[in-house]
Amino acid sequence: MPEYQTHEHDVLVIGAGGAGLRAAIEASAAGVSVGIVCKSLLGKAHTVMAEGGIAAALANVDERDNWKVHFADTMRGGQYVNNWRMAELHAKEAPDRVRELEAWGAVFDRTKDGRILQRNFGGHKYARLAHVGDRTGLEMIRTLQDHGIHQGMEVHMECTILTLLKDGDRVVGAFGYERERGRFKIFRAKAVVLATGGIGRAYKITSNSWEGTGDGHSLAYHAGAELIDMEFLQFHPTGMVWPPSVCGILVTEGVRGEGGILLNQDGRRFMFDDIPDLYKAQTADTEEEGWRYCAGDRNARRPAELLTRDHVARCIVREIKAGRGSPHGGVYLDISWIKKKIPNAAEHIKRKLPSMYHQFKQLADIDITREPMEVGPTTHYAMGGIRVDADTQMSRLPGLFAAGECASGINGANRLGGNSLSDLLVFGKRAGEFAAKFARSNKAGRVDPEQIEAAARRALEPFDHGASAGPNAEWPYQIQFDLQEMMQDLVGIVRREDEMVRALDGLHKLSERAKQVAVRGNREYNPGWHTAIDLTNLLTVSEAITRSALERKESRGAHFRDDYPNKDAASGKVNVVVWKAPDGTMQVRREPIPEMRSELKRIIDEMK
Amino acid sequence: MKTATFRIWRGDVRAGQFHDYTAEVAEGMVVLDAIHQIQAKQANDLACRWNCKAGKCGSCAAEVNGLPRLMCMTRLSDIPLDQPVTVEPMKTFPHLKDLVTDVSWNFRVKKKIHKLTPRMADAPDGTWRMAQQDIDRVQEFRKCIECFLCQDVCHVLREHRKHEEFIGPRFLAHLAGLEMHPLDTGNRLEAAKKEFGIGYCNITKCCTYVCPEEIKITDNAIIPLKERIVDEVYDPLGKLLRRLRPKA
Ligand SMILES: Cc1cc2nc3c(=O)[nH]c(=O)nc-3n(C[C@H](O)[C@H](O)[C@H](O)COP(=O)(O)OP(=O)(O)OC[C@H]3O[C@@H](n4cnc5c(N)ncnc54)[C@H](O)[C@@H]3O)c2cc1C
Ligand code: SF4
Ligand code: SF4
Ligand code: FES
Numbered sequence: 055m056p057e058y059q060t061h062e063h064d065v066l067v068i069g070a071g072g073a074g075l076r077a078a079i080e081a082s083a084a085g086v087s088v089g090i091v092c093k094s095l096l097g098k099a100h101t102v103m104a105e106g107g108i109a110a111a112l113a114n115v116d117e118r119d120n121w122k123v124h125f126a127d128t129m130r131g132g133q134y135v136n137n138w139r140m141a142e143l144h145a146k147e148a149p150d151r152v153r154e155l156e157a158w159g160a161v162f163d164r165t166k167d168g169r170i171l172q173r174n175f176g177g178h179k180y181a182r183l184a185h186v187g188d189r190t191g192l193e194m195i196r197t198l199q200d201h202g203i204h205q206g207m208e209v210h211m212e213c214t215i216l217t218l219l220k221d222g223d224r225v226v227g228a229f230g231y232e233r234e235r236g237r238f239k240i241f242r243a244k245a246v247v248l249a250t251g252g253i254g255r256a257y258k259i260t261s262n263s264w265e266g267t268g269d270g271h272s273l274a275y276h277a278g279a280e281l282i283d284m285e286f287l288q289f290h291p292t293g294m295v296w297p298p299s300v301c302g303i304l305v306t307e308g309v310r311g312e313g314g315i316l317l318n319q320d321g322r323r324f325m326f327d328d329i330p331d332l333y334k335a336q337t338a339d340t341e342e343e344g345w346r347y348c349a350g351d352r353n354a355r356r357p358a359e360l361l362t363r364d365h366v367a368r369c370i371v372r373e374i375k376a377g378r379g380s381p382h383g384g385v386y387l388d389i390s391w392i393k394k395k396i397p398n399a400a401e402h403i404k405r406k407l408p409s410m411y412h413q414f415k416q417l418a419d420i421d422i423t424r425e426p427m428e429v430g431p432t433t434h435y436a437m438g439g440i441r442v443d444a445d446t447q448m449s450r451l452p453g454l455f456a457a458g459e460c461a462s463g464i465n466g467a468n469r470l471g472g473n474s475l476s477d478l479l480v481f482g483k484r485a486g487e488f489a490a491k492f493a494r495s496n497k498a499g500r501v502d503p504e505q506i507e508a509a510a511r512r513a514l515e516p517f518d519h520g521a522s523a524g525p526n527a528e529w530p531y532q533i534q535f536d537l538q539e540m541m542q543d544l545v546g547i548v549r550r551e552d553e554m555v556r557a558l559d560g561l562h563k564l565s566e567r568a569k570q571v572a573v574r575g576n577r578e579y580n581p582g583w584h585t586a587i588d589l590t591n592l593l594t595v596s597e598a599i600t601r602s603a604l605e606r607k608e609s610r611g612a613h614f615r616d617d618y619p620n621k622d623a624a625s626g627k628v629n630v631v632v633w634k635a636p637d638g639t640m641q642v643r644r645e646p647i648p649e650m651r652s653e654l655k656r657i658i659d660e661m662k
Numbered sequence: 663m664k665t666a667t668f669r670i671w672r673g674d675v676r677a678g679q680f681h682d683y684t685a686e687v688a689e690g691m692v693v694l695d696a697i698h699q700i701q702a703k704q705a706n707d708l709a710c711r712w713n714c715k716a717g718k719c720g721s722c723a724a725e726v727n728g729l730p731r732l733m734c735m736t737r738l739s740d741i742p743l744d745q746p747v748t749v750e751p752m753k754t755f756p757h758l759k760d761l762v763t764d765v766s767w768n769f770r771v772k773k774k775i776h777k778l779t780p781r782m783a784d785a786p787d788g789t790w791r792m793a794q795q796d797i798d799r800v801q802e803f804r805k806c807i808e809c810f811l812c813q814d815v816c817h818v819l820r821e822h823r824k825h826e827e828f829i830g831p832r833f834l835a836h837l838a839g840l841e842m843h844p845l846d847t848g849n850r851l852e853a854a855k856k857e858f859g860i861g862y863c864n865i866t867k868c869c870t871y872v873c874p875e876e877i878k879i880t881d882n883a884i885i886p887l888k889e890r891i892v893d894e895v896y897d898p899l900g901k902l903l904r905r906l907r908p909k910a
Contacts, residue, residue, distance in 0.1 A: 094713055094721065095711070095721065095765065095769075096769060097719075097720075097808055098721050099713075102714070102718060102719045102807075103719065153788060153789055156789070157780055159777070159778040159840075159843065159845075161792075161797050161801055161804055163794065164794040164797065167791065168790075168791030168792050168793050169789065169791065186801065186804075189805065192718065192804075192805075196804065200777060200778075203769075203773050204773070204777045209769075211766075211769075234764075263712070263713040263714055264712065264713065265713065297688075297689045297690020297691070298689065298690060299688065299690050299691045299692060303716050409716075409718065412717065413716055413717065416717070416735055416737070417690065417716070417735070529706060530706065531701070531702035531703075531706065532702075535702075573706065574706055575707030578674060578758075579709040579758060579759040579760070579762055580707045580709070581708065581709060582701075582706025582707045
């Protein structure tokens with residue numbers, strides 16, 4: 055075996071978004087040595103783009119809020135297929151995790167009496183999202199980064215993990231390559247935490263960056279861990295639709311939280327046309343009541359625009375399909391109308407939503423304080439992911455932990471806005487804590503040179519294909535585009551059996567093409583090579599989404615089946631689990647959701 | 663379809679040169695879109711950094727027609743397309759490949775700056791009280807997306823290569839953000855002068871001019887820091903009084 059550079063850490067964290075950084079901080083604090091790896095530079099992970107806020111029942115704005123309400127909101131949003139233990143831990147621990155950020159330097163917007171301000175968001179009963187204008191993710195990642203670099207962790211930037219290394223069942227490290235020179239690296243570790251984020255890049259229209267290729271999902275799956283809830287993919291209702299070059303870029307739900315309304319071409323607030331039973335009691339009867347809620351009237355109920363994302367996205371699709379959309383195939387989102395309600399509305403909008411103002415002004419020539427925006431659904435967030443133990447975040451493989459978007463359970467069929475950033479903190483911390491514990495109580499495992507050599511060979515194959523490339527060569531970007539187009543068309547917001555069966559067939563063909571993918575140039579900072587390597591991950595997660603979506607023969611949360619448009623009580627009692635059989639094929643099974651503890655049930659009943 | 667020529671710097675640490683590419687131009691496109699198009703169709707190995715495509719992550723800094731810009735926020739409709747659009751990497755940092763430079767120096771510099779040391783909590787539940795007007799200034803600095811464009815244009819770094827003695831505008835703003843943080847009890851003024859070379863800054867304001875987040879780096883961070891340093895060093899009585907009063 056050639057000499058590869060080798061790093062040794064007690065705990066290796068893969069991913070430096072909110073979840074990875076929080077895990078690394080916790081593990082370092084526990085006194086073990088920590089390495090953290092990321093594909094981009096430090097501080098550029100997806101978390102930096104989060105806008106609206108962090109959900110935590112601090113009760114600073116509304117003292118009626120507490121963990122029980124947050125728990126019930128999360129379960130209701132997830133249509134009760136969530137891992138209730140994770141939802142419980144999340145609701146209980148989020149406030150402490152947010153306060154801790156303040157101690158590390160985060161500067162949240164303030165209430166009049168100087169405490170952390172909280173804003174309204176879809177599906178949350180009370181104003182619950184701690185925020186900094188509409189750049190909360192930046193504040194969070196910078197705070198964790200600036201705190202973390204003084205904790206002694208070693209940071210490996212622009213380094214991509216290609217495979218997990220195993221000793222028997224146990225995960226004992228990872229193998230990857232650094233972009234600058236294209237050299238391979240071995241990471242030996244007693245415990246590994248995956249915190250690799252989402253999978254939006256499997257779709258054409260997405261709010262996700264190039265990093266969101268489902269690496270952690272795929273690494274864990276191929277190593278033998280299980281994936282769960284993969285059919286639940288969140289399409290955020292409001293992405294930009296025009297101009298084409300910005301299609302998919304997110305427009306924060308904070309716009310609606312601040313009073314923004316959705317209108318169709320005829321100027322109708324169509325969200326009031328269809329309010330699901332589960333939310334009738336919590337939703338405003340009139341537009342006027344909705345506004346009072348946004349303006350802070352505590353006796354008013356939420357406007358229909360703040361229903362959960364799955365529902366809002368489907369209503370938008372309905373309007374567009376019925377021919378009532380905007381000129382560029384979206385609907386209108388208007389915040390400028392609040393000038394009828396408050397003085398200095400333009401200033402208020404710029405202060406509460408500065409980056410939205412900036413984004414539309416600069417990229418779309420639209421002044422959101424004067425005109426409506428055009429928006430439509432965009433692939434945003436994976437509720438599904440690596441199956442973990444709720445308390446420790448360990449997967450079924452000893453030594454392999456997962457946290458953040460790549461892990462699954464807390465969100466069920468639909469995530470509430472703001473629940474991701476808090477999830478990263480709560481479960482990032484837990485993963486770091488238990489990974490450190492695991493590292494303390496286990497000796498280093500053996501690293502198998504054969505696994506490493508096989509991974510290195512696989513990674514370099516595209517160059518061989520490039521060297522002999524003829525006119526029919528398969529280039530990485532084309533395969534990626536074709537995959538994204540197909541997933542968008544066949545396994546999108548509205549799903550059907552026949553289309554998904556076609557998608558499976560398409561995925562098979564794409565996999566065959568990907569085996570021949572060719573790359574030119576050398577190994578140094580070569581994005582074509584990187585894209586070629588990512589294909590395996592994209593194909594794996596796309597297959598997992600499609601197979602899980604076929605398995606769930608009902609409509610629930612973000613998963614909507616045209617051929618099974620209703621909820622099915624029996625399906626509501628199971629999760630869909632995906633794993634890799636010894637022969638390499640993807641297997642799917644349904645698994646009953648464990649019975650909820652009675653006191654949690656009582657909470658849910660009380661909050662109905 | 664309308665097209666434009668992009669004159670892109672191609673090369674690595676060993677050698678490089680400009681290379682002309684033709685890209686199709688569609689409504690609303692930004693420079694980064696053109697780079698992506700070229701990357702996908704003509705040069706799969708063209709290296710550039712990006713993440714958010716919305717001016718939020720600070721990855722895509724480069725020099726477009728000689729001006730330091732975020733490629734994702736530079737509209738093609740705002741630059742003349744009848745002549746080639748030049749796109750080159752930042753100059754202040756060692757070149758790696760094509761549009762990518764080695765910015766690791768910035769990460770090393772930040773680690774040298776003493777982190778926040780919060781005062782005792784104000785409330786029994788371990789939390790603090792801060793008024794919005796007291797954090798407005800700090801929030802301005804915390805908008806920084808670490809694109810390093812200000813570092814790129816500062817002549818102390820770009821021309822005089824004082825990377826060992828001077829931390830540059832980004833980190834002076836970071837340091838100011840810590841000094842003006844209502845919870846902080848640390849003192850980094852001496853270090854700013856001795857270790858971090860604030861004296862090298864002669865207030866040309868080029869950094870402020872290029873900052874995509876419109877942070878007034880010079881007026882709001884560097885000048886107040888310089889004033890505080892003068893007060894600390896040359897005005898011991900004032901210093902004593904300030905010690906007795908809480909920090910601004
Ligand atoms: C535009 C936008 C706005 C959002 N707004 C909100 C909001 O207001 N509130 C909220 O709660 N949520 C929001 N979300 C969702 C939330 O931001 C994400 O779910 C969350 O940031 C994911 O964090 P993470 O730590 O799991 O992963 P990420 O932040 O995505 O980080 C993943 C890390 O893993 C690394 N990585 C991936 N693969 C590899 C590999 N193979 N090798 C090495 N490293 C790897 C990446 O480089 C990166 O460092 C938003 C999302 C988007 C896109
Ligand atoms: S004002 Fe100072 S820091 Fe800014 S560019 Fe000029 S010399 Fe550099
Ligand atoms: S201060 Fe402005 S120019 Fe400098 S790194 Fe930050 S955002 Fe970029
Ligand atoms: S890609 Fe994020 S700032 Fe340009």
